[in-house]
Amino acid sequence: MPRLSCWIIRSSLIDLALGAAFGALMLANKGLPFEPRLWLLLTAHIELMFYGWMTQFAMGVAFWILPRFATSTPRGDERLIWFAFGLLNLGLWIVVVSSWRSLAYLEVFGKGLELTAWLIFLRGVWRRIYPFAAART
Numbered sequence: 358m359p360r361l362s363c364w365i366i367r368s369s370l371i372d373l374a375l376g377a378a379f380g381a382l383m384l385a386n387k388g389l390p391f392e393p394r395l396w397l398l399l400t401a402h403i404e405l406m407f408y409g410w411m412t413q414f415a416m417g418v419a420f421w422i423l424p425r426f427a428t429s430t431p432r433g434d435e436r437l438i439w440f441a442f443g444l445l446n447l448g449l450w451i452v453v454v455s456s457w458r459s460l461a462y463l464e465v466f467g468k469g470l471e472l473t474a475w476l477i478f479l480r481g482v483w484r485r486i487y488p489f490a491a492a493r494t
Contacts, residue, residue, distance in 0.1 A: 358421050361435055365417030365442055372409025372449070376402050400456035400464075408471055409449050416442070416478055423485045437481035445474035 379402040386395040420438055432438075448470025455463035 359432060359435075361438055361442070362417045362421035365413055365420065368442070368446065369410050369413035369417060372405045372413065376405030376410060379405065397457055401453040404449060404452050404456070408445070408452075412475075413442075413445065416445070419482065423482055433481065433484060435481075437477055441474045441478035441481060444470050444477065448474060 379398040382395055383398055383402065386392060416438075420432065423432075448467040451467030451470065452464050455461070455467060
């Protein structure tokens, strides 16, 4: 497994642990109310579980498993994927923090970063899905 896939998958598992912890806190608070402000974690919980865990895990596995080129760089330009990985995590944490502080404009900015990260990731792996030679015919 390439190093980049390992980093992406490890990051997704950290987000899984944090998202599950936030969910457990909210569930415990629902059974025995002890802190009403814990419901502010709902957006962070959803964001960490969906974009942090599931989406990043899919990115890591896709980067690892997609067909490789028969060149010295079998997975193409990894800089795009590293950039997408960083942008996705930056957007993720901006949304998580903005949800605690009720800053809607930052949440929109974070979601925009996440979308941009996915578009960059798709650009980085697109040639491995549809090679240029096959696209011409």
